[in-house]
Amino acid sequence: MNKLVIALITLIATNANAKHTDVSVLHDKARSRSIPIEITFPTNAARCKTNTPCPVAFISAGYGVSHQDYQFLSKTLAHQGYFSVAIRHELKTDPPLSVTGNLYETRLENWQRGAKTLDFVRNTLKSDYPHYDFDNLLLLGHSNGGDISSLLINQGASYVSGLVTLDHRRVPLPRNKAISVLSIRGSDFPADKNVLYTVPESQTYPVCVIEVPNSKHNDMTDEGPAWLKQSMVTLIKGYLHGKTCPTLKDTLNN
Numbered sequence: 231m232n233k234l235v236i237a238l239i240t241l242i243a244t245n246a247n248a249k250h251t252d253v254s255v256l257h258d259k260a261r262s263r264s265i266p267i268e269i270t271f272p273t274n275a276a277r278c279k280t281n282t283p284c285p286v287a288f289i290s291a292g293y294g295v296s297h298q299d300y301q302f303l304s305k306t307l308a309h310q311g312y313f314s315v316a317i318r319h320e321l322k323t324d325p326p327l328s329v330t331g332n333l334y335e336t337r338l339e340n341w342q343r344g345a346k347t348l349d350f351v352r353n354t355l356k357s358d359y360p361h362y363d364f365d366n367l368l369l370l371g372h373s374n375g376g377d378i379s380s381l382l383i384n385q386g387a388s389y390v391s392g393l394v395t396l397d398h399r400r401v402p403l404p405r406n407k408a409i410s411v412l413s414i415r416g417s418d419f420p421a422d423k424n425v426l427y428t429v430p431e432s433q434t435y436p437v438c439v440i441e442v443p444n445s446k447h448n449d450m451t452d453e454g455p456a457w458l459k460q461s462m463v464t465l466i467k468g469y470l471h472g473k474t475c476p477t478l479k480d481t482l483n484n
Contacts, residue, residue: 283362283363286315291375
């Protein structure tokens with residue numbers, strides 16, 4: 231029996247798909263920074279191979295929200311074949327998020343730190359998980375997490391192919407024909423000027439902005455109402471399957 235247990239432990243330790251399944255914190259030595267994460271494997275992980283890698287998504291939490299409070303996203307992504315990494319960006323030692331002045335300027339340090347974190351997580355995990363595609367990342371972010379994700383793309387990250395934001399409000403969405411964008415909007419707060427698209431821009435880029443009626447910014451987590459989570463899941467699944475923006479809007483209305 232002891233030999234069997236040892237053999238099983240050895241098998242798990244050497245399996246590329248099992249490696250780091252218990253990782254909860256990454257350590258960025260260059261910045262002396264600990265990064266809490268939660269990894270969720272696709273439900274069909276056995277089909278992920280080095281020559282046919284499965285897609286990868288990073289989930290960036292909103293400010294003051296645990297990275298573990300987006301299970302509805304992680305589970306949805308897992309069923310869609312994605313390896314997902316939920317990331318917490320704020321630590322207790324970080325300065326508080328600015329609430330005064332020109333918020334784009336006063337919060338930029340926070341977003342830049344978060345963009346560096348996304349880059350570090352990607353570079354760290356890429357070599358450990360060769361069965362997954364870290365060169366065509368899907369970024370998802372709620373609120374401040376959406377601002378961080380948008381900033382990373384706007385800074386020219388070449389390994390991102392898609393973006394989903396849940397009611398982020400400050401950083402302009404990418405104007406990039408190589409990046410498909412879905413921005414799900416709450417109905418209680420407006421986005422800042424130039425964050426969303428003009429009509430000509432929405433017709434030029436592969437983008438879709440959809441407001442969910444009667445939805446609240448702070449409810450776009452596991453703690454939100456079931457109907458809102460289901461609405462977001464429906465939109466995200468449609469986006470992942472390549473549905474057009476008008477079709478997504480019709481799906482939500484139905």
